[in-house]
Amino acid sequence: MLQTLLAASEPSKIPWYIGGGVFVLWAVVLAFVGLRKPTFPGGVRGQRGVIGLSFVLAVVAMGTAVYIK
Numbered sequence: 001m002l003q004t005l006l007a008a009s010e011p012s013k014i015p016w017y018i019g020g021g022v023f024v025l026w027a028v029v030l031a032f033v034g035l036r037k038p039t040f041p042g043g044v045r046g047q048r049g050v051i052g053l054s055f056v057l058a059v060v061a062m063g064t065a066v067y068i069k
Contacts, residue, residue: 011067019061026057 030050034040041050 015064
């Protein structure tokens with residue numbers, strides 16, 4: 001009974017799984033596109049977009065990991 005109550009009071013790890021999964025998916029897509037297209041991301045504006053989105057996804061993944069603890 002006590003173990004059930006302790007398990008129920010533990011925070012959900014689903015946000016971390018989602019945030020981390022999206023970040024991993026982004027990395028795989030980025031690698032795939034980058035390897036197939038030599039001109040990727042197509043200039044300074046594209047570079048900044050990729051870096052910005054990667055940064056946001058990394059912060060979300062780390063933030064959900066910290067929030068769970």
